[in-house]
Amino acid sequence: MKAIVQRVMKASVTVGDELISSIGRGVCVLLGISKDDTPKEIEFMVRKILNLRIFEDDNQKRWMKSVKDKNYEILCVSQFTLCATLKGNKPDYHLSMAADTSQTFYEEFLKVLRKEYKSDLIKDGKFGAYMQVNIQNDGPVTIQIDSPTPKTASVIPKTPKTPVAVVKPEAKRKTVTPENAVHFVDKVRCSFEENPQFYEHFLDIMREVRNQSADTLTAVYKIGTLFKGKPELVHDFNLFLPSNYRLYIDSRSSTNVTVSIDGQSPISLDSLAEQIDISETTGAMATGGDSSSNSSSTATAESQIDVDIALLNEALLSLRQNSSETPQQPRIQ
Numbered sequence: 001m002k003a004i005v006q007r008v009m010k011a012s013v014t015v016g017d018e019l020i021s022s023i024g025r026g027v028c029v030l031l032g033i034s035k036d037d038t039p040k041e042i043e044f045m046v047r048k049i050l051n052l053r054i055f056e057d058d059n060q061k062r063w064m065k066s067v068k069d070k071n072y073e074i075l076c077v078s079q080f081t082l083c084a085t086l087k088g089n090k091p092d093y094h095l096s097m098a099a100d101t102s103q104t105f106y107e108e109f110l111k112v113l114r115k116e117y118k119s120d121l122i123k124d125g126k127f128g129a130y131m132q133v134n135i136q137n138d139g140p141v142t143i144q145i146d147s148p149t150p151k152t153a154s155v156i157p158k159t160p161k162t163p164v165a166v167v168k169p170e171a172k173r174k175t176v177t178p179e180n181a182v183h184f185v186d187k188v189r190c191s192f193e194e195n196p197q198f199y200e201h202f203l204d205i206m207r208e209v210r211n212q213s214a215d216t217l218t219a220v221y222k223i224g225t226l227f228k229g230k231p232e233l234v235h236d237f238n239l240f241l242p243s244n245y246r247l248y249i250d251s252r253s254s255t256n257v258t259v260s261i262d263g264q265s266p267i268s269l270d271s272l273a274e275q276i277d278i279s280e281t282t283g284a285m286a287t288g289g290d291s292s293s294n295s296s297s298t299a300t301a302e303s304q305i306d307v308d309i310a311l312l313n314e315a316l317l318s319l320r321q322n323s324s325e326t327p328q329q330p331r332i333q
Helices: 039-051 099-116 178-191 196-210 216-226 231-240 269-282 294-303 309-323
Strands: 002-015 018-023 026-032 053-055 073-078 085-087 090-092 122-124 132-146 245-249 257-261
Touching: 002 039, 002 053, 002 073, 018 073, 018 122, 026 039, 026 132, 039 099, 039 132, 039 269, 073 099, 099 122, 178 196, 178 231, 196 216, 216 245, 216 257, 216 269, 231 245, 257 269
Parallel strands: 026 073, 073 122
Antiparallel strands: 002 018, 002 026, 002 132, 085 090, 245 257
16 A cells, blocks of 8 residues: 655645535545555554654644644545556556455545544545546645555565674673763764754754653664664764663664664664554554563563663753854754
8 A cells, every 4th residue: 555645735626527525734645555455554554644743843843743633634535546567658557456346445444544533634535536636735745655565484584683783782881971972972973074964863862862752762763763874873872872772783784773672682773663653653662572471561661761861961061062162063952
């Protein structure tokens, strides 16, 4: 299943001269249904659409709120052409679900979407009709969402139990000082000297940590994503994490960053993002493994402790003090 989600000021669907439906501010979703889609794909897509953070918060900070958070409207339009492949210059639609089954599937998607949100805020086009879709894109902001491709065991190489990494967990956590933290922040700034927007993003993450608006899992995910391809930054950041967290980076591919929590096998950043997404949606973190194990749920609760906020705060305060002497360094508000 594929969805093209557009942030809009308004959108509408007409068939001929008849207005089928219209919305004000919200999102317009063009939905392509493939022949292999199942109810599992419906659940995934509904969760992503409702929790996609493409709106600003009350302080005008961007990418903080979802359509559900803002109580905005959603206009859904079925569009089988999203599943097209090209044969030369001609589109081919053999991957899309057949018309006799896709309508029922699409109606089930709408049913689940209305169940998870507010039915009166969800509008629809006219399935199978020749429609005119008028979209006033806001931004523009357009996000493509693809449901996960089922993994085939026969084509996926086995992952060794001990990952090949340049970052190794230490039996005893090193003692770090405020000076270490200041040095690390400056090292990040120098590393991103040619791309200052990445350094600004790092500062935003540190502000979230300082203000306790980001939990450990979210901070680890954002830092791991930002530090892809930079083994030395991944190594140094581990010093500031709780002892039960470790970031790894593959020595054969420096963009392959994984996370280990409570001594468990490392997981990819994509898998961590899924856990964070599920946590935000359900209010409980999915831990994986045997659901009957008491130790698993206990480990999760214990692992959600804050990053060493005091230490990082000292680093940020020192950086702020230094910024008065070095004007090019951004000041933390």
